[in-house]
Amino acid sequence: MPLLRLPQTLLMTALVLNSSLVLAASADSAQPNILLIVADDLGYSDLGSYGGEISTPSLDQLARDGLQFTNMYAAPTCSITRSMLMSGTDNHLAGLGTMAEALQPFQRGKPGYEGYLNQRSYSIAELLKQGGYSTLMVGKWHLGLEADQGPDQRGFEQSFTLLEGGASHFKPSSVDPAKIEQVHYWENGKDVELPENFYSSDFYTDKLISYLENSRQDGRPFFAYAAFTSPHWPLQAPQQYLDKYHGRFDQGYDSVRLARIERMKSLGLMANDAQPARPLPVNPKIPGWEQLSAEQQSVEARKMEIYAAMVDNLDHNIGRLIDYLHQSGQYDNTLIVFMSDNGAAGESHVQFYPPGVHTDNSYANLGRKGSQIDYGPRWAEVSAAPFHLFKGTTAEGGISVPAIVQLPKALRRQGVERGVARVDDLAPTFLELAGIALPTDTGKHPITGKSILPMLAGKGSPHSNDSLAGELFGNTYYREGNLKLLGMRPQTGFGDNAQAPQWQLFDMSQDRGETTDLAGARPETVQRLKSAWMKYAEQVGVVFAAH
Numbered sequence: 001m002p003l004l005r006l007p008q009t010l011l012m013t014a015l016v017l018n019s020s021l022v023l024a025a026s027a028d029s030a031q032p033n034i035l036l037i038v039a040d041d042l043g044y045s046d047l048g049s050y051g052g053e054i055s056t057p058s059l060d061q062l063a064r065d066g067l068q069f070t071n072m073y074a075a076p077t078c079s080i081t082r083s084m085l086m087s088g089t090d091n092h093l094a095g096l097g098t099m100a101e102a103l104q105p106f107q108r109g110k111p112g113y114e115g116y117l118n119q120r121s122y123s124i125a126e127l128l129k130q131g132g133y134s135t136l137m138v139g140k141w142h143l144g145l146e147a148d149q150g151p152d153q154r155g156f157e158q159s160f161t162l163l164e165g166g167a168s169h170f171k172p173s174s175v176d177p178a179k180i181e182q183v184h185y186w187e188n189g190k191d192v193e194l195p196e197n198f199y200s201s202d203f204y205t206d207k208l209i210s211y212l213e214n215s216r217q218d219g220r221p222f223f224a225y226a227a228f229t230s231p232h233w234p235l236q237a238p239q240q241y242l243d244k245y246h247g248r249f250d251q252g253y254d255s256v257r258l259a260r261i262e263r264m265k266s267l268g269l270m271a272n273d274a275q276p277a278r279p280l281p282v283n284p285k286i287p288g289w290e291q292l293s294a295e296q297q298s299v300e301a302r303k304m305e306i307y308a309a310m311v312d313n314l315d316h317n318i319g320r321l322i323d324y325l326h327q328s329g330q331y332d333n334t335l336i337v338f339m340s341d342n343g344a345a346g347e348s349h350v351q352f353y354p355p356g357v358h359t360d361n362s363y364a365n366l367g368r369k370g371s372q373i374d375y376g377p378r379w380a381e382v383s384a385a386p387f388h389l390f391k392g393t394t395a396e397g398g399i400s401v402p403a404i405v406q407l408p409k410a411l412r413r414q415g416v417e418r419g420v421a422r423v424d425d426l427a428p429t430f431l432e433l434a435g436i437a438l439p440t441d442t443g444k445h446p447i448t449g450k451s452i453l454p455m456l457a458g459k460g461s462p463h464s465n466d467s468l469a470g471e472l473f474g475n476t477y478y479r480e481g482n483l484k485l486l487g488m489r490p491q492t493g494f495g496d497n498a499q500a501p502q503w504q505l506f507d508m509s510q511d512r513g514e515t516t517d518l519a520g521a522r523p524e525t526v527q528r529l530k531s532a533w534m535k536y537a538e539q540v541g542v543v544f545a546a547h
Contacts (some may be wrong), residue, residue, distance in 0.1 A: 033334040040232035043344030043383020052418040057321030061154040066406030087121035088427030088447035092540040112183030116144030126154030131436040134215040139227030152189035178356025195206035205317040237309035252289030276386030277513040306367035332409035339403040346380030388514040394477040419461030464495040
């Protein structure tokens with residue numbers, strides 16, 4: 001059914017910035033632009049504004065000018081988050097009950113496990129397009145590989161996208177390509193050839209700026225989605241960035257991690273007496289720094305140098321987008337949202353993406369075209385600081401992400417925002433800011449996320465008296481107020497959910513590091529929250545393996 005446009009005056013007057021000031025806009029105020037920027041596998045503490053040592057001046061300035069979130073939740077992995085972002089509802093309803101790459105036999109053919117953004121779900125791009133917006137996208141799609149599943153079929157008027165979940169950041173080899181190079185790039189639904197000098201973050205930024213410039217001609221507001229693939233594996237960076245961080249990480253995992261935590265405390269992002277997560281136990285598969293030889297330490301430090309170079313370059317390109325908005329006179333009327341799609345990535349990719357004929361992982365070539373490395377669980381622990389575990393899990397390190405929001409100038413507020421929000425809240429937020437009513441098509445799954453516009457105006461989280469729940473790979477969580485029930489399978493990572501999770505209970509107001517399990521002391525609370533989680537699982541259609 002057609003979308004309803006809310007009077008802009010009603011929208012703006014509803015936003016109270018503090019107890020004494022209400023900003024109103026005239027009835028003919030222009031709809032605001034929306035720039036959504038998503039990083040891929042960026043950890044919670046990687047940015048300077050979140051305690052990191054990597055140079056990220058553009059995002060740090062955005063954090064100072066806007067709102068820096070400490071309790072933004074994503075999903076445990078990339079495509080799951082993207083399905084919630086696009087649809088405004090739970091991933092099990094949107095078609096990504098699990099990642100398409102990890103679909104198990106018992107899940108195949110079940111509703112919500114199609115492996116792409118299904119047609120029963122809304123697309124925020126479609127809704128904003130119907131509401132008068134120019135809709136633009138660059139970067140990672142990861143919501144369907146078929147011709148009728150791409151971004152051009154889900155509301156984006158202009159799009160240049162990588163369909164798969166990951167790829168070389170340089171132009172893939174056309175001769176004997178490695179598996180990671182066997183990918184598809186589409187522009188507006190058609191295959192395209194990449195230029196020889198292609199580097200993902202640089203090229204996506206160039207392309208989006210060209211789209212933005214072209215869209216200015218029609219006078220419509222824009223919704224621009226910059227889905228960067230950096231700093232996702234494989235670790236690769238432009239030449240001019242590769243040696244910028246030489247020697248910066250030679251002190252090892254624990255030293256870098258503890259320094260980040262201390263900076264977080266000094267920045268007021270965590271209490272001085274807060275307990276960070278404990279590192280994983282040292283074992284032969286995941287050794288600590290002291291268990292490594294000098295040669296191994298050199299390689300490990302180099303991995304993190306390259307990762308930092310990728311984040312630095314990503315920040316540079318985000319700065320280019322912001323500069324364009326300033327230069328084109330659109331900055332003051334643009335909502336800018338930045339977030340990561342999940343926690344830091346600790347998985348090893350070799351099993352699923354073996355090196356190719358021309359892969360060169362020699363020390364001298366690390367980070368350059370042809371190399372194919374990730375930085376592993378120990379550096380992921382650093383990126384996830386101060387949280388527990390990382391991508392693929394429902395622990396805080398898997399789903400808590402850095403997020404920065406800057407409202408249009410008339411509504412702008414600065415500071416640290418400690419209220420809880422989640423990625424599926426963005427779609428209804430965009431619609432409310434645009435003055436577009438929530439859709440009511442009875443043939444589609446309703447948007448169940450909650451607008452955070454009141455929260456952005458200083459009026460508290462929409463989830464203060466609410467609950468949040470999720471599941472992926474059999475790992476689960478249920479958050480009610482400050483209580484979080486965490487259910488983790490004994491073996492974390494990709495796979496089925498046949499094993500029963502091990503349930504733990506944590507108080508998020510005092511223990512975001514998930515260090516003190518309260519389950520034994522509060523068995524009735526655990527049982528109540530387990531029952532609530534099972535009700536959620538039934539409502540969204542979580543499919544369990546038969547026992």
